[in-house]
Amino acid sequence: MAAAPLLAIHDYRLVFDGFEGTAHVLDGIDLELGAAETLGVVGETGCGKSVLAKSVLRLLPSPPARVVAGSIRFEGVDILAANDRAMRAIRGPRVAMIFQDPATFLNPVFTIGQQLLDVIAAHEREKPKAERRARAAMRAHAVSLLQQVRLPDAEALMGRYPHQLSGGMRQRVLIAMALSGAPALLIADEPTTALDVTIQAQVLRLIADLVRDLGLAVMMISHDLGVVASTCRRVVVMYSGTIVEDAPIARIFAQARHPYTKGLLAAIPTLAGSAAKLSGIAGSIPNLIAPPPGCRFHPRCPLAVERCRAEKPALRDFGGGHRVACHRAEES
Numbered sequence: 001m002a003a004a005p006l007l008a009i010h011d012y013r014l015v016f017d018g019f020e021g022t023a024h025v026l027d028g029i030d031l032e033l034g035a036a037e038t039l040g041v042v043g044e045t046g047c048g049k050s051v052l053a054k055s056v057l058r059l060l061p062s063p064p065a066r067v068v069a070g071s072i073r074f075e076g077v078d079i080l081a082a083n084d085r086a087m088r089a090i091r092g093p094r095v096a097m098i099f100q101d102p103a104t105f106l107n108p109v110f111t112i113g114q115q116l117l118d119v120i121a122a123h124e125r126e127k128p129k130a131e132r133r134a135r136a137a138m139r140a141h142a143v144s145l146l147q148q149v150r151l152p153d154a155e156a157l158m159g160r161y162p163h164q165l166s167g168g169m170r171q172r173v174l175i176a177m178a179l180s181g182a183p184a185l186l187i188a189d190e191p192t193t194a195l196d197v198t199i200q201a202q203v204l205r206l207i208a209d210l211v212r213d214l215g216l217a218v219m220m221i222s223h224d225l226g227v228v229a230s231t232c233r234r235v236v237v238m239y240s241g242t243i244v245e246d247a248p249i250a251r252i253f254a255q256a257r258h259p260y261t262k263g264l265l266a267a268i269p270t271l272a273g274s275a276a277k278l279s280g281i282a283g284s285i286p287n288l289i290a291p292p293p294g295c296r297f298h299p300r301c302p303l304a305v306e307r308c309r310a311e312k313p314a315l316r317d318f319g320g321g322h323r324v325a326c327h328r329a330e331e332s
């Protein structure tokens with residue numbers, strides 16, 4: 001990547017200290033994301049997708065979370081060392097996040113308008129006094145945000161309560177809130193999993209359009225390669241706290257090299273690929289307190305040899321933006 005990337009994560013290792021031991025949840029994540037780049041993050045449940053996303057915004061409670069090694073930089077700011085004030089200027093204004101279940105992030109006792117204005121006002125407070133907007137300007141901004149996420153009758157919606165909206169409408173409100181600063185990066189953690197399939201497609205379309213029109217970078221987290229393929233140009237495949245493969249979407253479908261990625265692709269039904277869940281690989285997810293030595297995937301891998309049990313494979317560059325962490329990547 002040429003200029004300094006928007007987001008740069010290097011050798012990031014994070015554990016959770018628990019009653020039963022220390023869980024090695026992220027084990028040496030190396031990932032860079034450029035401005036306006038669209039990246040999907042896929043992998044089965046518990047592989048660390050949400051923990052990775054929350055790490056970028058330092059949203060994990062510590063304890064139990066503990067960073068053991070590595071660095072995270074966003075727009076040059078050292079996230080792991082930033083003070084609370086610096087984090088407030090990043091979290092929301094520069095990096096916005098939307099989550100799976102919109103209902104839990106809206107307060108049932110306040111109107112949509114009040115909640116949207118609260119978020120906008122919080123961003124204003126981060127600005128110098130002379131630059132802060134008046135209430136009327138903030139309200140006009142709120143209405144325009146609701147229009148931008150294609151909610152009909154935005155004026156009337158300002159006075160409605162969350163329970164008066166459908167799930168898809170609530171998720172659009174949260175996207176409007178996410179856009180209320182001037183984010184350079186949108187992190188979407190399973191943003192459509194809780195929605196019906198048709199609504200899901202509409203919300204994904206909306207996110208893809210907004211990201212393109214506003215020139216945002218996006219990190220789209222999903223179980224579902226189809227969801228990622230519809231919104232992103234590049235995908236990172238995670239397995240048990242590690243990145244096993246990173247490639248442009250088309251390359252993943254045509255020339256995946258990691259046996260885990262191949263297993264995921266084989267698990268996608270030929271019809272309606274977007275409904276596929278990443279669960280078709282035999283064996284179970286490794287225990288994070290005593291993870292397998294060497295490559296964490298080796299107990300489930302059809303190609304595993306002695307070296308895979310002994311030595312952790314590095315993410316190696318195969319050209320064309322394709323990286324693979326597998327000792328046997330050449331053979332496949």
Ligand SMILES: Nc1ncnc2c1ncn2[C@@H]1O[C@H](COP(=O)(O)OP(=O)(O)OP(=O)(O)O)[C@@H](O)[C@H]1O
Nearest residue numbers: 016025044045046047048049050051052064223288
């Ligand atoms: N606050 C926490 N305390 C202790 N362990 C945690 C905490 N949050 C996550 N974990 C553990 O970290 C691991 C990764 O969790 P994470 O939520 O990132 O998975 P995920 O890939 O997002 O899964 P899913 O697809 O189900 O959302 C899991 O083993 C989980 O139990």
Ligand SMILES: [Mg+2]
Nearest residue numbers: 049050051189
């Ligand atoms: Mg998750």
